[in-house]
Amino acid sequence: MRPLLVGLPLLLALSGCSSDQPMINTSQSLVMESAVLSAGIITDEPDISERDGQQRAATVLFNQQEKPVTVNYRFYWYDDKGLEIRPFERPRTVVVPAHAKVEIASQLGNLTASKVRLYLYL
Incomplete structure (x- = not known):
């Protein structure tokens, strides 16, 4: 009975690995370190819209501090199945002035893109 109890957690863990679900949780559209x-930077999840026949994701960064803050960011695009769409965007940098806001955006010509994730870091 003891080997069965020891092996059961391992079996349950391995059964989670053989799923048809994507390994990336694409429902989390904002990742901020x-x-x-x-x-002092705050923001909302990016909004997706269509502009000029392309998918566009945008959000506004707000700086609550007395000094400018340099923020690095990268948008990741996914299709309905949770697969990342290529070509990958390169990381970008923006300076958000003190007590100000700056819009950041990404535009993608691949209309199969249905989800986006924004990663913010310093």
Whole structure:
């Protein structure tokens, strides 16, 4: 009975690996390192819209501090199945002035893109 109890957690863990679900949780559309929040930057999840026949994701970064903050960011695009769409975007940098806001955006010509994730870091 003891080998069965020891093997059961392993079996349950392995059964989770053989799923048809994507390994990336694409429902999380905003990933922000804690240092970004500590630096006084706040934002909302990116909104997706269509512009000029392309998918566009955008959000506004707000700086609550007395000094400008340099923020690095990257948008990741996914299709309905959760697969990342290529070509991958390169990371970008923006300076958010003190007590100001800046819009950041990404535009993609692949209309199969249905989800986006924004990653913010310093």
